[in-house]
Amino acid sequence: MLTYLLRRLLLMIPTLLGITVLVFSVMAMSPGGITAQTLIGGMDMKPQEKQALLDYYNKRYGLDQPAPVQYLRWLNNVSPIGFVTDAQGQRGEFSFSKGMDLGTSFQYGRPVSDILAERIPITLLLNLVTLPLTYIIAIMVGMKAATQRGSAFDVGAGMSMLALWSIPTMLAGVLLLGFFANIQHFQWFPTAGISSLEAQDMPFLPHWEEGGFVRGFLLDRIWHLILPVICLSYGGFAALTKLTRTSILENLHADYARTARAKGLAENDVLWKHVFRNSLLPLITVSAGLLPSLLAGSLIVENIFSINGMGQLAVEAVKGRDRELVLSITWISGFLTLIGYLIADFCYTLADPRVSYD
Amino acid sequence: MTKPVISRESFSARIWRKTLAGVGVKFGLGWVALLVFCAVFAPFLANSMPLLMSKDGVISAPVLEYLSVEDAWILASFFIALAVYRLSLAGGKQILLFLLGSALAALAVNMFVKPPALVIYDDFRSSAYTQVDWKIMPPIPYAPVDYLRDLGSKGLEAPFATEGHTHWMGTEENGADVLSRMIHACRISLSIGLIASGIALAIGIVVGGLMGYFSGIVDMLGMRLVEIFEDIPTLFLLLTFVAFFGRSLYMMMVIIGVTGWSGYARYVRQEFLKLRKQDYVQAAVASGLPLTSILFRHMLPNGVAPLLVAVSFGVAGAILSEATLSFLGLGVVDAPSWGAMLDQAVKSSTFNWWMAVFPGGSIFMTVFAYNLIGEAFRDAIDPRLSDKAGVKS
Numbered sequence: 176m177l178t179y180l181l182r183r184l185l186l187m188i189p190t191l192l193g194i195t196v197l198v199f200s201v202m203a204m205s206p207g208g209i210t211a212q213t214l215i216g217g218m219d220m221k222p223q224e225k226q227a228l229l230d231y232y233n234k235r236y237g238l239d240q241p242a243p244v245q246y247l248r249w250l251n252n253v254s255p256i257g258f259v260t261d262a263q264g265q266r267g268e269f270s271f272s273k274g275m276d277l278g279t280s281f282q283y284g285r286p287v288s289d290i291l292a293e294r295i296p297i298t299l300l301l302n303l304v305t306l307p308l309t310y311i312i313a314i315m316v317g318m319k320a321a322t323q324r325g326s327a328f329d330v331g332a333g334m335s336m337l338a339l340w341s342i343p344t345m346l347a348g349v350l351l352l353g354f355f356a357n358i359q360h361f362q363w364f365p366t367a368g369i370s371s372l373e374a375q376d377m378p379f380l381p382h383w384e385e386g387g388f389v390r391g392f393l394l395d396r397i398w399h400l401i402l403p404v405i406c407l408s409y410g411g412f413a414a415l416t417k418l419t420r421t422s423i424l425e426n427l428h429a430d431y432a433r434t435a436r437a438k439g440l441a442e443n444d445v446l447w448k449h450v451f452r453n454s455l456l457p458l459i460t461v462s463a464g465l466l467p468s469l470l471a472g473s474l475i476v477e478n479i480f481s482i483n484g485m486g487q488l489a490v491e492a493v494k495g496r497d498r499e500l501v502l503s504i505t506w507i508s509g510f511l512t513l514i515g516y517l518i519a520d521f522c523y524t525l526a527d528p529r530v531s532y533d
Numbered sequence: 534m535t536k537p538v539i540s541r542e543s544f545s546a547r548i549w550r551k552t553l554a555g556v557g558v559k560f561g562l563g564w565v566a567l568l569v570f571c572a573v574f575a576p577f578l579a580n581s582m583p584l585l586m587s588k589d590g591v592i593s594a595p596v597l598e599y600l601s602v603e604d605a606w607i608l609a610s611f612f613i614a615l616a617v618y619r620l621s622l623a624g625g626k627q628i629l630l631f632l633l634g635s636a637l638a639a640l641a642v643n644m645f646v647k648p649p650a651l652v653i654y655d656d657f658r659s660s661a662y663t664q665v666d667w668k669i670m671p672p673i674p675y676a677p678v679d680y681l682r683d684l685g686s687k688g689l690e691a692p693f694a695t696e697g698h699t700h701w702m703g704t705e706e707n708g709a710d711v712l713s714r715m716i717h718a719c720r721i722s723l724s725i726g727l728i729a730s731g732i733a734l735a736i737g738i739v740v741g742g743l744m745g746y747f748s749g750i751v752d753m754l755g756m757r758l759v760e761i762f763e764d765i766p767t768l769f770l771l772l773t774f775v776a777f778f779g780r781s782l783y784m785m786m787v788i789i790g791v792t793g794w795s796g797y798a799r800y801v802r803q804e805f806l807k808l809r810k811q812d813y814v815q816a817a818v819a820s821g822l823p824l825t826s827i828l829f830r831h832m833l834p835n836g837v838a839p840l841l842v843a844v845s846f847g848v849a850g851a852i853l854s855e856a857t858l859s860f861l862g863l864g865v866v867d868a869p870s871w872g873a874m875l876d877q878a879v880k881s882s883t884f885n886w887w888m889a890v891f892p893g894g895s896i897f898m899t900v901f902a903y904n905l906i907g908e909a910f911r912d913a914i915d916p917r918l919s920d921k922a923g924v925k926s
Contacts, residue, residue, distance in 0.1 A: 193761040198773055205777035334557075337908065341901035343853055345860045345875060346893035353884035360884070471766035478861060479879075489769055490861055493776040501773060509764040 176524070183520075187513050194509040195502060196246070202498060203242035232281075249502065252276045278499035282492070287503045290488065295507070298477070298484035302469045305404050309411040309465070310458070314451075316412075317419025321427060322446065332416065340413035344472055348406045348479035356402065364402050367481035406476045411465055418461060422454040429453075455526045463519030467512045548838070551913035558909035561902035568899065572719040573611045576604045579673035579713035581657045586668035588661075595662070596671070598648070605646045607720070609638035654679040673701070675710035677717040677869045684708075689877070689885055703887040706877050711891060714869035718892075721870050722852050722899060725786055729851040730844055732790025737797025738840075742828045744798065745805025755798070762795040771854060775863045782865050789854050793847065800843050804836030838914045845907035849900045856896045871896045 232238050238245065251257040255275050277287035316336075320329045356366045426432060427450055435445045474486030481487075485504065492500035542550070552558055577584060582595040600608075613634040617627050654676060656662065675681070684698065688708040692700060702711040744755035762770070774788040808814055809832070817827045858864045859872030871892040878889035 189757055190760050190764060193757060194765055197761055198765070198770075201773055202777050206779065337557075337904060338901060341849070341897055341904050343856060343893070343896050343900065345857060345872070346889065346897055349875060349878045349889045349893065352879055353886060353889055357879075357884040467764065467766045471768040474766070474768055474772075475857060475860070490772065493769075493772045494863075496776065505765050505769060505773070508766055508769060509761075512764040512766070 180517075180521075183517055187510075187517075190513060191506065191509060192250075195250070195506055198502060198505045199246050199249070200242070202496075202501065203245070249278070249499075252278060253506075277503045280492075280497055280500045282495040282497040282500065287499050290500070291485070291503060291507065294483060294485045294488045297482060298470070298473050298486060301400070301403060301407060301473055301476070301482070301484060302466075304400060305407040305411070305469060306462075306465070308404065309408045309415060310462075312408070313412040313415030313419050314458075317416045318423060318446070318451070320416070320420045321423035324424060329420075333420075336413040336416050339409050342409070344406055344410065344475045345479065347409065348402075348476055351402050351406065352479060365399050403476050403480045403482060406479070407469060407472050410472065411469070415458065415461065415465075418457055419454065422457045423450060426450045426453045452526070456523065459519055459522045459526055462522075463516040466515035467508070470508050470511065544838075548910070548913045552906075552909045555905075555909045555912070557905040561905035561909070564898055564902040565906075568719045568723055569611075571716045572723050573607055575717045575720065576600060578671055579675060579677065579710070579716045580671045581654045581674065581676040581679045583657075583662060583665075583668040583670055586662070587666040588664075590666070595657075599652060600646065601648050602642055602646050605642045606635075606639050609642060610635040613638060652676075654681075658684075673710060673713045673716065675700075675713045677709060677714040678867070679709060679713075681708040681710075689880075689888075691885070692887055702891045703885070705874060705888065706880065709869075711874065711887065714874065715871065715892060715895060718869040718871050718874070721782065721855065721865065721868060722896075725782075725789065725855040726848040726852040726899075726903075728786045729789035729793065729854075730847040732787060733794040733847060733851075734797055734840070734844060736791070736794040738801050738833065740794065741798035741801030742805055742833065745802040746809055746828060746832070748806065748809075752802070755802070759795045759798050762792065767792055768854070768857060771858065772861070772863060775858055780863060780865055782868065785855060785858070785865065789851050793851065793854070796847070797840065797843055800839055801836060804839065805832055808832050808836055842907050842911040842914065845903050845910055849903035849907070852896070852899055852903070 253275055280287050280290055283290060316332055320332045323329055352366065354360045356364045432445055432450055435449050473484060474489055477484045477486040478490060489504050492504060571578060576596060580596055582599055584596050585594050614631055617631045688704055688706045690704045692703045700710050705711055705714065740755055744752045770792045771788060774792065778784055814832060817831045856872030859870040860876045864870050864873050874888055874892035878885050
């Protein structure tokens with residue numbers, strides 16, 4: 176198992192490199208390419224200042240050099256081992272402990288790592304709340320549909336899940352926002368952000384005060400998250416429900432299930448202890464594929480609900496042609512996806528002892 | 534004893550029969566047919582000029598004078614497709630004939646159709662077009678880019694809110710009729726869906742086929758390539774491509790195609806891995822056929838069935854991609870698009886429900902239709918799967 180894990184981790188390196196090469200070449204091949212000239216608006220700058228800034232960018236990022244050189248330079252800065260470079264872009268000696276430097280965002284003028292450190296937790300929070308919810312609903316509905324196969328519930332659930340699956344996230348987002356967070360209709364939920372300003376000073380848990388009920392930080396956060404999480408989760412559980420249903424149906428009539436019933440086990444025990452455990456495998460496989468789609472989904476959801484997460488950042492970075500930011504975001508989302516696949520493969524062995532990777 | 538029934542029905546005919554048996558798929562095909570109808574006849578369904586009018590005894594059809602090159606080409610291609618379909622020829626020949634015909638049509642249209650360079654929509658509301666003996670207007674008497682400024686439209690008005698002229702689905706931010714724009718947007722949606730998935734399919738088949746046929750080192754390298762495209766969230770890759778390459782419609786088709794092939798490659802690879810050791814493939818190799826012939830003439834037709842399923846889901850995905858890009862403000866600039874219209878639903882803190890419900894609804898219906906068709910295909914192709922799903926075939 177250890178050797179397998181090691182091999183997988185080593186195989187990740189060429190993939191991650193490939194991702195950055197791909198994105199970098201897209202940016203370099205685009206009309207205009209990445210030059211210091213395209214980065215600087217400079218309408219309100221004096222010519223000398225502009226020239227100074229141009230020189231700085233060219234020195235710092237080597238933007239006046241051919242694209243492959245630029246890429247190697249970027250790679251050298253990002254990789255934990257490589258040549259040490261100083262602020263002027265001069266190359267020093269080779270080092271194994273120079274640390275990673277994601278560079279400075281052109282658009283915000285701040286280190287990319289700082290910006291990402293702010294944004295990633297928000298997107299992760301959104302997705303980590305969504306994922307268990309997706310699974311719980313999918314397993315509940317799928318199980319009920321499978322055990323009552325052919326009933327009205329089964330047919331209805333099958334049809335409505337396909338319909339749910341086809342609703343574009345942006346339509347759901349816009350409708351929910353419009354009807355449940357807008358002054359014109361029901362103003363039940365906040366329209367933007369993931370917490371209100373005053374919530375920062377509140378204690379964590381909700382409680383009663385002299386002035387009345389205080390929401391507290393937790394409840395405020397949940398209140399802000401309800402609509403975005405609905406938007407993120409419905410597509411996932413629609414697909415998962417169908418999968419759960421087929422997978423459980425397959426096992427429900429298996430020989431071992433019949434044996435368990437013949438032994439006199441309660442139907443619930445047969446269902447949850449035997450059938451369910453054996454139906455888990457396809458659910459786990461899909462969980463790996465769910466992660467990238469969740470990341471992509473949060474791109475739209477964050478845009479609609481004005482949440483300052485990584486998805487929002489990705490749109491801003493791409494619109495602003497912010498090379499360092501774009502590269503870092505693709506790199507990190509690719510990394511997260513690969514880790515997701517790895518975890519899924521690992522869970523596979525936990526759920527089914529017959530699976531081993533040696 | 535029951536007699537064995539010998540069926541002379543071909544594989545494709547059986548799949549079609551089984552696919553069409555469902556209720557959902559009929560609805561799906563019906564919706565797609567409606568979209569095709571709207572896309573082909575858009576200038577006659579929603580336009581500002583009369584279809585036919587008689588002035589001083591002279592009968593004229595202004596709509597035909599203003600038909601753009603694109604309009605004429607789409608119309609010609611549609612009728613060529615119909616004619617080719619009526620001919621009894623083999624599938625491949627039909628496709629070739631259609632492509633040839635539509636290329637000729639493109640040439641002819643470019644030579645002969647000369648629409649006026651500038652269309653002033655105000656003219657159609659002047660006396661030259663209103664004081665006539667009789668005229669037949671299109672069902673929706675507004676062109677998609679007729680911003681009705683001369684009628685004092687302020688834009689973003691709810692259905693039936695405007696006095697003097699009826700907008701069934703309201704107006705958008707520049708004051709153009711939403712229904713008219715939606716009809717013309719069918720074109721973008723359909724063409725993106727078909728051409729983008731066509732490109733993705735072509736790349737996927739070539740890469741996946743080579744991977745599956747050669748396996749070994751080619752497979753290894755190909756898998757890395759597939760992984761690279763799979764591990765970046767597609768939408769993000771798409772955003773990067775569009776932001777750096779500009780936003781023309783054709784560019785978008787290519788980009789959505791180029792980013793979306795990895796799924797097809799996986800499918801084809803899997804099928805080809807199964808097929809490559811079969812006797813007929815070995816026989817083809819032994820008789821020294823060229824590689825393209827082995828791959829595409831002998832192996833592909835036997836591995837194409839599961840691809841059909843992937844394609845119909847893929848078309849839905851491509852349509853969704855275009856809508857999402859337009860929604861995020863990275864779509865085609867002036868052409869009407871459902872996604873771009875949906876974006877106007879929550880502009881300036883008011884909620885314009887008609888901008889969400891109608892364009893969003895048609896995106897949903899289109900995606901739903903293709904998903905239904907894909908589902909029906911899958912059940913028809915793999916009866917074992919449909920048994921598992923509890924649907925009797």
